[in-house]
Amino acid sequence: MQVARLPRDPGPAAWNRLLPEPEPPVPLEGKQTADWLVIGAGFAGLAAAHRLSKLSPGDRIMVLDAVRVGDGPAGRNSGFMIDLPHDLTSDDYGGALQTDLAQTEDNRRGIAHAAEMATEFGLSEEAFTMSGKINGAATAKGDARNKAFAGHLSAMGEPSEMFDAAQMRKITGTQYYQSGLFTPGSAMIQPAMFVRGVAVGLRSNRLTIHENSPVTALERQGDWVATTPKGQVTAPRVILAVNGHLNSFGYLPGRLMHVFTYASMTRVLTAKESACLGGQAVWGLTPADPMGTTVRRISGTGGDRIIIRNRFTFDPTMEVDATRIDDVARDHDTAFAARFPMLPHVTMEHRWGGRLCLSRNGVQVIGELDEGLYSACCQNGLGTAKGTLAGGLAAELAIGQSSPALKRALGAADPSRLPPVPIAKLGAALHLRWNEWRAGREL
Numbered sequence: 001m002q003v004a005r006l007p008r009d010p011g012p013a014a015w016n017r018l019l020p021e022p023e024p025p026v027p028l029e030g031k032q033t034a035d036w037l038v039i040g041a042g043f044a045g046l047a048a049a050h051r052l053s054k055l056s057p058g059d060r061i062m063v064l065d066a067v068r069v070g071d072g073p074a075g076r077n078s079g080f081m082i083d084l085p086h087d088l089t090s091d092d093y094g095g096a097l098q099t100d101l102a103q104t105e106d107n108r109r110g111i112a113h114a115a116e117m118a119t120e121f122g123l124s125e126e127a128f129t130m131s132g133k134i135n136g137a138a139t140a141k142g143d144a145r146n147k148a149f150a151g152h153l154s155a156m157g158e159p160s161e162m163f164d165a166a167q168m169r170k171i172t173g174t175q176y177y178q179s180g181l182f183t184p185g186s187a188m189i190q191p192a193m194f195v196r197g198v199a200v201g202l203r204s205n206r207l208t209i210h211e212n213s214p215v216t217a218l219e220r221q222g223d224w225v226a227t228t229p230k231g232q233v234t235a236p237r238v239i240l241a242v243n244g245h246l247n248s249f250g251y252l253p254g255r256l257m258h259v260f261t262y263a264s265m266t267r268v269l270t271a272k273e274s275a276c277l278g279g280q281a282v283w284g285l286t287p288a289d290p291m292g293t294t295v296r297r298i299s300g301t302g303g304d305r306i307i308i309r310n311r312f313t314f315d316p317t318m319e320v321d322a323t324r325i326d327d328v329a330r331d332h333d334t335a336f337a338a339r340f341p342m343l344p345h346v347t348m349e350h351r352w353g354g355r356l357c358l359s360r361n362g363v364q365v366i367g368e369l370d371e372g373l374y375s376a377c378c379q380n381g382l383g384t385a386k387g388t389l390a391g392g393l394a395a396e397l398a399i400g401q402s403s404p405a406l407k408r409a410l411g412a413a414d415p416s417r418l419p420p421v422p423i424a425k426l427g428a429a430l431h432l433r434w435n436e437w438r439a440g441r442e443l
Ligand SMILES: Cc1cc2nc3c(=O)[nH]c(=O)nc-3n(C[C@H](O)[C@H](O)[C@H](O)COP(=O)(O)OP(=O)(O)OC[C@H]3O[C@@H](n4cnc5c(N)ncnc54)[C@H](O)[C@@H]3O)c2cc1C
Pocket: 003, 005, 006, 007, 039, 040, 041, 042, 043, 044, 045, 064, 065, 066, 067, 072, 073, 074, 075, 076, 077, 078, 079, 080, 081, 082, 213, 214, 215, 216, 241, 242, 243, 245, 260, 261, 262, 263, 309, 353, 354, 355, 356, 357, 376, 377, 378, 379, 380, 381, 382, 383, 384, 385, 386, 387
């Protein structure tokens, strides 16, 4: 099967640009064999490779990615590894009680796996920390959403704490937020630092990762044969960890929604600007309204900066052009100016976008697609936790292990069919713009 499309990531992976240059890549060359091939080195691929290396020590495990580790979506996100339900299509992230209890258990399994890797590979607190997270509310409606979500969490038996406007100001330095809902179980990551740290650790466990090695064809000739521009790998078992690009490999056509979201990162704040802002040096807020703006303030490698993320666009081709970044930049600048009027001269240094993959019914694609070919895809916008979960479960399935989480994943429905592309595109565009407009000052 020829791979229909290769990934194209718009703008720089800013988190990765903050880090020292990595060792030069070693693209795949010549004909090679492996016991296991993992395609994709994001959260899912790295977790799958890690789990395989534990469950089948001594096996030859190879990972291929089209780009450098940390340059793909795994290094482009806001770094909230969330344990609780996080349904982006809902009003307040919550859903049906039983589904949310199961999701939380699954997300925590993904986070525990990430924590295990962070400990094993000696990652810093900047790369991975169990800090909990806050849903920030800028409006009375947002505050009501926070309260509704807190009620839902209470019904789930989950702890949470409401912060008032004064507490929010103490944390963030800005008067923008009326309230915040703190929940303790999420991790925060510097996403590029995390995935690169895991990749370095895996390599030291004698696992091979070839970057800049896009798979252009994948065929079964007895074993599976993956072709890249300069090489070929033959392996009996393959794990596809390419998120929405599962479609590009010919699977689940018409059932995966390809959505982009976007972020901007400021230049380094001066000491005077940081003092003028006040608040804590490191914090992060997801919006009380899922269509709102995520904000992070960071301090560490690459200096003190603020990162703004908002807007979703539905792009079935999995590609966007440069004008899109200019378009969303206006919304980022508006969101920044509204929250940080005390920093009028702070400009954005990096702007970028990245792909999410969602299914209409919120299910992941974890399972065996064909003999010896496994999927760890469709993370529904929460790939840090769900991708790590999917990678671990796909590896366990391929090895023949079982667990309640794997049984649940295998018992899940297929992703629902989408309407024909023109209708889906129009419907999604209207739906997203309407909900973004409704988000008001939460955007
Ligand atoms: C701005 C932004 C903010 C976000 N914020 C958050 C957040 O706070 N929390 C959260 O959980 N999620 C967030 N996300 C989503 C998150 O980044 C994704 O869900 C996650 O990266 C998916 O993980 P994955 O490993 O499944 O896929 P990916 O990270 O997309 O990794 C798949 C890899 O497969 C590779 N690949 C694809 N096709 C091929 C091929 N043919 N050959 C070789 N390699 C191939 C790609 O290059 C890619 O590196 C955000 C995303 C963006 C863009």
